[in-house]
Amino acid sequence: MSQQQRSGRPSSDRLSPSRKKAVIDIRNITKTYKMGTFDLKVLKGVTLKIYPGEFLSIMGPSGSGKSTLMNILGALDTPTSGKYLLDGEDVSQLSEDQLARIRNKKIGFVFQSFNLLKRTEAIRQVELPLIYSTNVRNRSRLAKRALESVGLGQRLDHLPSELSGGQQQRVAIARALVTSPSVVLADEPTGNLDSRSGTEVMQIFQRLNEQQGITTVFVTHDPWIARHTQRVIMLRDGKIIADERVKEPLIAGEVERPSDAEELQGIFEETYYGGDESEYT
């Protein structure tokens, strides 16, 4: 069974850039940090288009510049040069307060460490982005709806300490969704979770992407997570080295993650010389 069949959405919809306007359109972006006397080039010209409804991962080893790219995509930072069009609006040279407005309206963040407020009820957590946007009425209704969409409709008044890790991350997802952003950026969203909660969170992302067409960008170093998304962009040394479509994205919960032993199968020498086998039996 393929992803396309499950989603019931013709794949050509996502694969024909010419017919849709890109949500994220970055052109030849660079980022340079001044480190005393020498300049550290973290991004060396990245060009990337992301279309509405896409679900993609940005992968790369540490130091590849994926966090920097994520910060720029999330309007948390501005590029040194290059252009960044978000929903057609140039956000590459905005002031800090203008960036704050962009983040508020167009971007939803999900972090590895949830970043929930201490001793604050789930519904208040989700309302948080709405506090900072103008002219939002019925805040609590929107927050309630967002929590329902991640399956926490019964946990509105729970404090973070009363929720499991998976539930906390779902609160964070609801918080990212409550402003109906153009794109949700998730930085290792399953990194702090056990495999069962990780699967649960992954299922929610897939369902939201399929049912509501929410554009989702994962930043991860875990190939298993990347295999659940539809497109994988690989970064190395500040450049994109690969931008590939996943042939058959995994559906969270359908396939068990292979154990380390299975992953490593076939790489070892045939005979084992290291010790007496009876020690392990």
Next chain:
Amino acid sequence: MNLSETFRIAISSLLINRMRSALTTLGIVIGVGAVIGLVSLGRGVEAFIAAEFQTLGSNILEISSSQPNSPTRSRIAPLTTIEAADLANPFTAPDIRQIAATYESSGIITAGSERTQAAITGVTANYAEVRSWPVMLGTFITPADVEDTQRVAVIGLDVVETLFGSREANPVGQSIQVNDRSFTVIGVMSERGGSFGISEDGAVIVPITTAQTRLDNARARDGGYLLTRMYVEVIDEEAVEDARQDIETYLNQAHGIIFDDEQDYTISSASDILSIVNQISSLLTVFLVMIASISLLVGGIGVMNIMLVSVTERTREIGLRKAVGARQGDILAQFLMESIMLSFIGGILGIALGWVVSVLVTAFVADLTVTVSPDAVILATGISTLVGVFFGYYPARRAASMKPIDALRFE
């Protein structure tokens, strides 16, 4: 983000750290309480002094000799009975009702085996009236006593106690020796007490003529007799300044004074003395309030300290808020609101503390009524709010200027 939202966030953040908020507030409570308490105490003391001076009479001017502060003149021309008579003449000074004059010296007083050194005040018969100081026993010196240079004396309670063993003794009719001359005690002055350690109850009061001629030889060059002091009763309070003018005009001419700094006399009124005393007491109040303000300052630094800790502790929260769209101003307002609330609540409780202190002082210190005045309350509330703004601004600024990426990454 609107004000009520900021307010709500601040309240909930403060409630999350109840103990810490309470202790931080305590610093402000003590500071404001001390300021309010001392301001009220100072006001109470001023009111008390003003009430004391009210008895001295606000329409009385006192003239005495003083050293001129002039390079051209250092000689003092003494006050005389002739000058007193001239000033009492309505053509010289129409606003003067009457003048009580004194000639003061000191001497050895003896009664039986008891002796004491005492101030001897020769007075005119209207002295008791002008100074609003009635006799307690017997009678005061009469015009006839003055006319006839009688050897009679009216004595103060301290003298009664020294010479006759007790303040309750009745010495009227007894004989005492003043500089070895025999005087008859005809009365005892009521207790005057005295402000600031100078008691008038130790006085031996005799007719002025007796003091000038029998106890002393106080002839003046102008043919009259010397005077130490004149108590001038003016017809009413409003005329005091006019009367002062008339007195100056007359005395300047009589003493040949051309420039003001050559004046060899001083005219003072009860209100002059009152204002000096008030100056001293308000200086004292200011001094005490300054000390109290130090505790308020320390309280403010406490607020700043806690806010800095709080900002560092909540770096990730700040990062998150910024990530979801908080602008610099929102974060600034949030933290500023917290510090203002800490110190504002401290201010309110401090007012309560100051009030309790003033009630206790009023209850336990006789004669002193201490009330918390509305302006002190407004001042304290204002100051504590300003403390919140002043000491909260730096931490809040620090929070607001954090970069969201750094704040989110903070461990």
